[in-house]
Amino acid sequence: MALRTLAVDFNSYFASCEMQERPELRGRPVGIVPVLAETTCCIAASRQAKARGVKVGTGVAEARALCPDIVIVQQRPALYIGYHRRLLAEIEACIHVTAIKSIDEVECDLTATFAPREKAMAVARQIKDRVARHVGPCLTSSIGIAPNWLLAKLASDMQKPDGLVVLDDEDIPQKLLALDMTDISGIGPRMDHRLKAHGIDTVAKLYGATKATLRGIWGGVEGERMHGRLRGENIPLTHQEHPI
Ligand SMILES: [Mg+2]
Incomplete structure (x- = not known):
């Protein structure tokens, strides 16, 4: 292929843009928030904050508990x-x-x-x-x-x-076997649940499934497309993709 x-x-x-603009933030744990309030959530986190367990969606109070030296910065879209x-x-x-x-x-x-x-x-x-x-x-x-x-x-x-x-x-599928199925675009929490209900609970098992099996689980041609895409076929994405 x-x-x-x-x-x-x-x-x-977002955190990298802020670090580029504000050198004093570089190398520090940074959380970006929509508004400066203790009740809001981080919409982005710097690498240093992620290393301490702060993620997108982590509340500011929790982020401070995980990482007391975190710098909370209001977003600048x-x-x-x-x-x-x-x-x-x-x-x-x-x-x-x-x-x-x-x-x-x-x-x-x-x-x-x-x-x-x-x-x-x-x-x-x-x-x-x-x-x-x-x-x-x-x-x-x-x-x-x-x-x-x-x-x-x-x-x-x-x-x-x-x-x-x-x-x-x-490299395919060897380098992918350690991933979670939900790391794959097109497999959200609901599809993950459906796959597991069919005994497919690892990327290895996903690769082991036949085209017909995936068609059955997806309930249509999307399952066949996933089978092909996992193997490198160039099939344009359709509606199930969700850009931010
Ligand atoms: Mg990114």
Whole structure:
């Protein structure tokens, strides 16, 4: 299966924008909140805060308990949109952006020029380098390269921060077996529950399931599509994908 997709995901995006703007925050646990109130929740957390157990959705009081030195910062959406535009321009200078998946995530098709593994890795390094030099070193990204979006997204999730992971034929499914089924886009909590009710409770068992079995569990062609996507087939995503 050829490498066809490159996924760029910026790490701890809102917190990284704040660190880029405010050097005094760099290296510190930071939680981003919609409003400054003890009753609200973090909508983003820096790597240092995540390491202490603070996640998206962690309440401010709990975040302070987990991490007493956390700096709570009110979100600045216009700033994050400004960085988004600058990041897009830097990526576009390296390779065409096919789809903007969310404020901190884009998809690029690897055309014939970029499909060879070395070329794909070189363009990924070029993106990181341009972003660091022209936007700022705090804006690190995890880049995944794979035969399709589903696998490129998984690859981008496998190494954080500042990752670069290629999932090639020989890596599939071996490198995926430690993941949770819900790490796969298209498998939410409800589908996870349904799969488990059918005895499929690991990614290994998911790969072991036949196309007909998955069709039955999904109740239609989406199950067959998942079977194909897990194996690197390039099947466009449909409605079940939920960008932010
Ligand atoms: Mg991100």
